[in-house]
Amino acid sequence: MHLRHRSLPQLGGQMFVTDGGIETHLIFNQGEDLPEMSAYLLNMSERGRDTMREYYRAYIPIARQAGQGFLFDTNTWRANPDWGLKVGYDAAGLRAANMAAVAFCREMQAEFAAAGVPSIISGVLGPRRDAWQYDRQMTVEEAETYHTPQVEAFAAANADYVTAYTLTNVPEAVGIARAARRSELPVVLSFTLETDGNLPGGKPLGVAIAEVDGTTGAYPAYYMINCVHPIHFASTISTGGDWVSRIGGLRVNASMLSHAELDNSPTLDIGDWTDLAQRYARILPMLPNIRVIGGCCGTDHRHISAICDACLPGEHHPH
Template identity: 45%
Template structure:
């Protein structure tokens, strides 16, 4: 079922699942090498494409089982100029692979999907998401990210999803780039154990800054790459919380610094994580998108889906 890019079903009351934990699952549990934490090179081999197919197929199957929609995230999180160059990819190669990533997801949707299935172009930060050493202003960020967004705009993508963004100026630039091409966009901020962005900004202030700098163009905001314990207490009633429509949580309670240095995977407690996300859904029924990030696998996603479905019934 194809979703028109201006008709985003996750903006309604329906539940949607998404998954961004593929990198840690591949690295730690399947021993797949991912230079630069990049998954887009998997598109170049039959074995790599089989891995990507499996994640899409499993998520769609989970959506069917529980009667919820799914958002398929493309393997393009680090497929931008600077981060691609570090692992040897030219801008010309990145253009082809960004397009191929969306085409690959569209094939999965057509093959497996007969439920609401949104194709999301996953866009990541220019530098380290946990510790951005050189911060851009909004104009610089728009110019930088417009290169990748321009390519994605030529595909059948439904929405641009900027994941693991650490400071509001970069988010503002990404939103402006998407707006210039008329594509819906969401921003997922990452937070530290105190519920604040790595640069110290509060979620409320970061969302307000992006909305003020973009005339509120973003379709919604999300939180990703953090455990619910890190941010649940900063989610309070107020106008800004209405802009948060998605939570894609880590399995681990570790800080970002601890995760960076980890040599083994901390998968946390899948059952507990599902319950925590369901509790947040009960507190904030307008939040419709839920999923797993670092350290999660199909067990966590099953628990999330089951717990969400239970409170919906």
């Protein structure tokens, strides 16, 4: 364990609730126009920031009633060079956007604190390529170079740590870990899985974690799984080895559909949040170091409320 990681409250046993799938919720449920799923564009206008404020406020009673902290993941999954260019953002614009996203979360952090909910802020990175395909992966060196500007922006904005979501391959994960280490930021790496419970391309999750840990000196604070329904990875966890103890968070999809099916769907599949919560509750006991619970595509505050009901027994949450 690296000394700098010990300051992360979730590593001291504190549990954190986080939000659902921000991009799918804003696009399909709120009618927002988010080119290339670039939710950070909302931070650039007062109307957009109001939308984001209302989005997060729905989670105050959920976290408070669960008696847990809240994790603010910045809305910057697509705020990296290749995706930024598609919406007109150059390097300077992206640096400003990433820093602004952290500043916005700091503003919301004060509102949550006033309501009695402690919180932390993670600067979010996404993959360079399509998040659900395995082709054209970078080398470790290319990945480190590519992701370094975004990591440096988060460091400059004093994010508590960085999280890379929806990763599909080991070299990109290692490159991001190296970039974070160079900026002296803790890093969390979250892999996405296919319906067979493996990474796109077929690598088993346990192998991927072992390879990243072996290459980086176990630099990542922990790992997560995101953008997959529990039905597709429950057996991966139940039959896993020691690497299961490295899983510290889940952001699950509402839908049981595959990535390919979801990608081609014109509508949002919100699934069954009661069933999702029950599946979540069956998986958590197999994950001794789970500290972050949240959702991904198709989920919103209703799913997270149901998950908290099932996994964090206490007061009842309104759905």
